[in-house]
Amino acid sequence: MLSNEEYKELLKTARTIRHSVIDTTLKAGGAHVGGGMSMLDIVVMLYFKYMKIDVNNPDDPDRDRFVLSKGHAAIGYIPLLAEKGFFDKKLLDDFNKFKSPFGMHPDANKIPGCDASTGSLGHGLPMAVGMALGARIQKKSFYTYCIVGDGELNEGSNWEAAMTAAHYKVDNLLLFIDRNKHMIDGPVEDIMGIEPLADKWKAFGWKVLEIDGHDMYQISEAIEMAKEIKDQPVVVIAHTIKGKSVDFMEDETKWHYGAIDSALGEQAHASIDKMYVELGLTE
Amino acid sequence: MSKEVTGTTWNVYDANKLTQAEIYGRVLCDLGEEYPNLVGLTADLAKSTKIGLFEEKYPERFINTGIAEQNLFGIAAGMAKTGLLPVVSTMAAFASMRAAEQVRTDICYQNLNVKIIATHGGVSFASAGTTHHATEDVAIMRSFANMTVIVPADGIETANAVRASLKHDGPVYIRIGRGFEPTYYENEDYGFEIGKAVEVRDGTDITIIAMGITVLQAAEAADFLAKNDGLSVRVINMHTIKPIDREAIMKAVTETRRILTVEEHNVIGGLGTAVADVIAESGKGCAFTKVGLNDEFAEIGYPEDLYAYYKLDADGIIEKVREIMGKDFEEDDDWEDEV
Numbered sequence A: 001m002l003s004n005e006e007y008k009e010l011l012k013t014a015r016t017i018r019h020s021v022i023d024t025t026l027k028a029g030g031a032h033v034g035g036g037m038s039m040l041d042i043v044v045m046l047y048f049k050y051m052k053i054d055v056n057n058p059d060d061p062d063r064d065r066f067v068l069s070k071g072h073a074a075i076g077y078i079p080l081l082a083e084k085g086f087f088d089k090k091l092l093d094d095f096n097k098f099k100s101p102f103g104m105h106p107d108a109n110k111i112p113g114c115d116a117s118t119g120s121l122g123h124g125l126p127m128a129v130g131m132a133l134g135a136r137i138q139k140k141s142f143y144t145y146c147i148v149g150d151g152e153l154n155e156g157s158n159w160e161a162a163m164t165a166a167h168y169k170v171d172n173l174l175l176f177i178d179r180n181k182h183m184i185d186g187p188v189e190d191i192m193g194i195e196p197l198a199d200k201w202k203a204f205g206w207k208v209l210e211i212d213g214h215d216m217y218q219i220s221e222a223i224e225m226a227k228e229i230k231d232q233p234v235v236v237i238a239h240t241i242k243g244k245s246v247d248f249m250e251d252e253t254k255w256h257y258g259a260i261d262s263a264l265g266e267q268a269h270a271s272i273d274k275m276y277v278e279l280g281l282t283e
Numbered sequence B: 001m002s003k004e005v006t007g008t009t010w011n012v013y014d015a016n017k018l019t020q021a022e023i024y025g026r027v028l029c030d031l032g033e034e035y036p037n038l039v040g041l042t043a044d045l046a047k048s049t050k051i052g053l054f055e056e057k058y059p060e061r062f063i064n065t066g067i068a069e070q071n072l073f074g075i076a077a078g079m080a081k082t083g084l085l086p087v088v089s090t091m092a093a094f095a096s097m098r099a100a101e102q103v104r105t106d107i108c109y110q111n112l113n114v115k116i117i118a119t120h121g122g123v124s125f126a127s128a129g130t131t132h133h134a135t136e137d138v139a140i141m142r143s144f145a146n147m148t149v150i151v152p153a154d155g156i157e158t159a160n161a162v163r164a165s166l167k168h169d170g171p172v173y174i175r176i177g178r179g180f181e182p183t184y185y186e187n188e189d190y191g192f193e194i195g196k197a198v199e200v201r202d203g204t205d206i207t208i209i210a211m212g213i214t215v216l217q218a219a220e221a222a223d224f225l226a227k228n229d230g231l232s233v234r235v236i237n238m239h240t241i242k243p244i245d246r247e248a249i250m251k252a253v254t255e256t257r258r259i260l261t262v263e264e265h266n267v268i269g270g271l272g273t274a275v276a277d278v279i280a281e282s283g284k285g286c287a288f289t290k291v292g293l294n295d296e297f298a299e300i301g302y303p304e305d306l307y308a309y310y311k312l313d314a315d316g317i318i319e320k321v322r323e324i325m326g327k328d329f330e331e332d333d334d335w336e337d338e339v
């Protein structure tokens, strides 16, 4: 259970990163803000409470791993790595620019703290299962976390990896599905439906948890619960809102990717602040 | 200068205001009437590739598989087997790599009538990074038997290529850019034919063989070099990489004795390699240089930055031509009469 203090600190961190996402989008000339914001609270919880990582030793072989399978959401991830302290925030000014380490998708060759180069959908879960098996075979205790998009689940490779994880009883891996209900061409259930989603994962041999992916208490609880489950992989279906915290982006397919000008940027910053006030953050 | 698309099957569009992808989307809409068996397919990229324009007009003749490219090409193969004419559009990286085996075995081996319009080719999706660059696709696709490979110079040529591909029996891979590329052609009526290169500048000192966006850049370089260096530079638009126009290559070898290939692709396996094969097999010697990505993954950046960095723009091409012209090249005139 999160303490009150912890809860407030995590909210503050998430708020700071959300502002940074907007600032970075302005500088980058456009970004996948919708999917960046929908997963953000989960990634904040992982990096700022649970993951065993050392910003001064990002390649530590015993560190916990994180795979952002929905790599296009880099805009919600790279500013977070900066906030965590893996590199100087000033570097974000060059996002998308020539020879920058940061583009629309995270590049593990170039970004300290990033464990996998992703962006081609359907690659992350197989790599994450591989990392979990890598820990087991080498008798290491690190944990692997992975986030996939809901539209991304159309890719068959996810289900191939799902079979493997269940078959090998992988229990040092935690998968989050960012169930924000939108992909590029429209709502997921209109373009290529994935329901009944929980039943599918159960049929594949996984333990399924369902949460509100913006409720810090529920995210934390799910992670702790998952770690108690042995001999079976666990997936958390996190119900989220695409574009969360930016009023004009929320639940809008078209904000999958977009550019904002400074006026929209102002509106976005104000909307973020308003949301956190409503959550009880007064400072 | 307004550049117009004037083909017979559709009305005039201002190509300057349309992206390459929008143009093919509109061409497909018009061709939908002519070919009642034409069906469109994509994998959650109806908007990004512009095949969605066809979907708007013919929703009942359109399939969106969701984000599932292997499935996408398998389904297209199945549909082709029933007599439909599938036109499939997704990003080049996913068409050529994710679904490579479906394209090879299901479509090419069975020699099915499936047309692939691969968008975001080369490094055109620049700051999206390596996962979304496709600098291998031409090499992969041209190694598949039965496959025809076309890299149009611009939107107008894309319109021509799409139309010609439907008349052609068998699989065709058409690789275009992100859609914001400037156009080279003024109109569609310059005699586009699959497998037949177009000479866009005549010249006798050196020949630049280009494909895709580098055609415009090579033409600009040729004009600059004519004016400033007094050079006579031939430029060939090699829009069809397979089957390649051997005649145009050998004519250039004989008449200019210096060949520079320029491609938005790895220099291994693409246009340069295809041209080199022809020259090597002919037994004729000539100065030969390939420009492209030198067996490397590209940087992140804006498209203009990357084109400049990899010497695919006019400045880069000018620099390369000057380098080649500055080299001593021993001309052996003996074989000229053998051609």
Ligand SMILES: Cc1ncc(C[n+]2csc(CCOP(=O)(O)OP(=O)(O)O)c2C)c(N)n1
Residues within 6 Å of the ligand: A032, A034, A035, A036, A038, A070, A072, A073, A119, A120, A121, A122, A148, A149, A150, A151, A152, A153, A178, A180, A181, A182, A183, A184, A242, A256, B043, B044, B045, B067, B069, B094, B098
């Ligand atoms: C293999 C592959 N196909 C297509 C794309 C293009 N693409 C990028 S994001 C996206 C939609 C993703 O939807 P979803 O997984 O729901 O992500 P989210 O809503 O969290 O942004 C698509 C089709 C891709 N990156 N990779």
Ligand SMILES: [Mg+2]
Residues within 6 Å of the ligand: A149, A150, A151, A178, A179, A180, A181, A182, A183, A188
């Ligand atoms: Mg989604």
